[in-house]
Amino acid sequence: MQERRVQTDAEINSDLLNNVLKARRWYWPAVGISATVMFAAIVAWACVIVMGLGLTGLNRPIMWGFFVTNFVFWIGISHAGVMLSAILRLSKAEWRRPATRAAEVLTVFSLMVAATNIFMHVGRVWRLLTWPLPYDFARGIFPNVRSALIWDPSAITTYLTGSILFVVVALIPDLAVIRDRTTGVRHQIYSLLSLGWRGTPRQWKLQIVAGFLLSALLLPVFVSVHSIVSWDFAAAIAVESWHSTIFAPYFVIGAVHSGVSGVVTVMIILRYAYNWEAYIRKEHLDALGKLLIAIATAWFYFFIMEILASLYNLEGQEIALRELQVLTWPFAPMFIVFIVTGYFLPVPLWLFKSVRRSPMWMLVTTISVNIGMWIERFLIVVPGLARKQPLTFDWSSYSPSIFEIIMVTGTFAFVTLMMLLFSKVFPLIPIFDIKEGQILSDEIQIGRRKVPALKVEE
Amino acid sequence: MTQMLGLFKEAEKAAAATEALEQSGYGSDNFDILTGSPYPEGAFGEREVKHRLYIFPFIGAILGISTALLITVGTQLAYPMVTGGKPILSIPTMLIIAYEGTMLGAILFTVLGIFFESRLPNPRAGIYDPRITEGYIGITLECSEDRVNSVEKLLKRAGADDVLQET
Numbered sequence: 001m002q003e004r005r006v007q008t009d010a011e012i013n014s015d016l017l018n019n020v021l022k023a024r025r026w027y028w029p030a031v032g033i034s035a036t037v038m039f040a041a042i043v044a045w046a047c048v049i050v051m052g053l054g055l056t057g058l059n060r061p062i063m064w065g066f067f068v069t070n071f072v073f074w075i076g077i078s079h080a081g082v083m084l085s086a087i088l089r090l091s092k093a094e095w096r097r098p099a100t101r102a103a104e105v106l107t108v109f110s111l112m113v114a115a116t117n118i119f120m121h122v123g124r125v126w127r128l129l130t131w132p133l134p135y136d137f138a139r140g141i142f143p144n145v146r147s148a149l150i151w152d153p154s155a156i157t158t159y160l161t162g163s164i165l166f167v168v169v170a171l172i173p174d175l176a177v178i179r180d181r182t183t184g185v186r187h188q189i190y191s192l193l194s195l196g197w198r199g200t201p202r203q204w205k206l207q208i209v210a211g212f213l214l215s216a217l218l219l220p221v222f223v224s225v226h227s228i229v230s231w232d233f234a235a236a237i238a239v240e241s242w243h244s245t246i247f248a249p250y251f252v253i254g255a256v257h258s259g260v261s262g263v264v265t266v267m268i269i270l271r272y273a274y275n276w277e278a279y280i281r282k283e284h285l286d287a288l289g290k291l292l293i294a295i296a297t298a299w300f301y302f303f304i305m306e307i308l309a310s311l312y313n314l315e316g317q318e319i320a321l322r323e324l325q326v327l328t329w330p331f332a333p334m335f336i337v338f339i340v341t342g343y344f345l346p347v348p349l350w351l352f353k354s355v356r357r358s359p360m361w362m363l364v365t366t367i368s369v370n371i372g373m374w375i376e377r378f379l380i381v382v383p384g385l386a387r388k389q390p391l392t393f394d395w396s397s398y399s400p401s402i403f404e405i406i407m408v409t410g411t412f413a414f415v416t417l418m419m420l421l422f423s424k425v426f427p428l429i430p431i432f433d434i435k436e437g438q439i440l441s442d443e444i445q446i447g448r449r450k451v452p453a454l455k456v457e458e
Numbered sequence: 459m460t461q462m463l464g465l466f467k468e469a470e471k472a473a474a475a476t477e478a479l480e481q482s483g484y485g486s487d488n489f490d491i492l493t494g495s496p497y498p499e500g501a502f503g504e505r506e507v508k509h510r511l512y513i514f515p516f517i518g519a520i521l522g523i524s525t526a527l528l529i530t531v532g533t534q535l536a537y538p539m540v541t542g543g544k545p546i547l548s549i550p551t552m553l554i555i556a557y558e559g560t561m562l563g564a565i566l567f568t569v570l571g572i573f574f575e576s577r578l579p580n581p582r583a584g585i586y587d588p589r590i591t592e593g594y595i596g597i598t599l600e601c602s603e604d605r606v607n608s609v610e611k612l613l614k615r616a617g618a619d620d621v622l623q624e625t
Binding site for chain 1: 490491492493494495496497498499502504507509511512515526530532533534536537541548551552554555557558559561562564565566568569572573575576577578579580581582583584586588590591592593
């Protein structure tokens, strides 16, 4: 049953544009803190660019560390947006309405920051341009399309472009709402951005069709992106323990697990920050909680399969890797934290309706999932490389330097800052979608009660 | 010609106004409905919206796959290094990039199609009122000077809260 409160269009405009038209008291301090952390990360990155990758903890054979872990993590988070938004749109799930925009915007910023991690990882940033782009005519050297590291930029570029356009197209009607509520220069800017939108039946029809069409186009891209990210590992000849045919679906479902949890975290923060209790309701958290149980369990199945299949062949390197991952300091406690926070803490809690309907519990459990999922990526990347060589004198360990820690922390600050800045300029809940939900809702009499119901399409 | 805009608070009254307009000789091609949110199609008796948006992704996909194949074939032939005795053109890897190129082309052309079919950007959009995004329903039409008064009366009789004119 829908627990909506009937609101007028003017009330919806005022509620959902409250931060756009007038900043909250906490807003600028929050921007300041995120910008400061990001600035620290930029300084750390500048030091690494000037003085070299020697400032990081990377050393042979472990040349992939925090940055690659963080890259995979943010790619995972980016899967939330389109997966959630597209599937819910295509299935016409009524409770999608408040979630889609935040999910799509989170996708865009996560992808940007994921790509930034690769720039951090390569050290000499400018050299990256000669790898994926076919322009180095002077030397006659062109990208090696047989490398998974070239498939990656093609997939991420497609996904990022598609996600940005998805957000932009759905924003146009809401920009018209802001245009109608502003004056002066802001009015002129929003008039320009809203492209002369008037809300004719033709424009609305195209807007709805566009939502479905872009969803249908982006869904296969989202599956391909994380599959290709997994092939960065699975298609690498050098590291035997990464050779796993299950990696692509395992990475995709892991990305969905962490991504949907990320969206729930953002939604709850928005609910508190902007007093959007009437829009991001407990019924939405309840539905997302149920969805997360299914996703988390599917992910856990792939996780178990990956371990079982790798141990079944009893290869020395594989056994050494699992021993390192599960039984050896410092990876063993990390493994326990990962499995508890990623699955065994949140999923049993989500089985309780009271937990699924509690914003605070959902916030705690979804953050817990992402702590676990970050560690999961670390445990795939680093121990694999540590036991890369068959000869034991080539085995090594890795600990991140302070520069890597600051730069990785900076990526979280970047996404926070971008979300904050976005919310100051554009509404983070799609206004027209909420209004459409109001139009389609109708009161029906059941016994002595009038309850909201959705009209069934003829 | 004068542009007129009748503003209605309720959808039922707006639907009644379009019916009255049709009875007085204005076909559904002569007036347009402006709303702040999408209403079910045909709610105001407006004409059916026809579009060709579905063609755009196909055109984009063809262009996208062609470009991707051109880049992948071109880069491999430009530096024809034989690796392990295998053919220069690696078909499986080309398929991956071709797939991404196809999807990118389809997405880009879909978005172009959305703007083209929505008639956006539209800098000279015509008569408009900000109350539309506050829930009012606008009925806009063009009529000759001598019919302005009769149309205004008709819209008001149907329940318009306000009728605006622009010449």
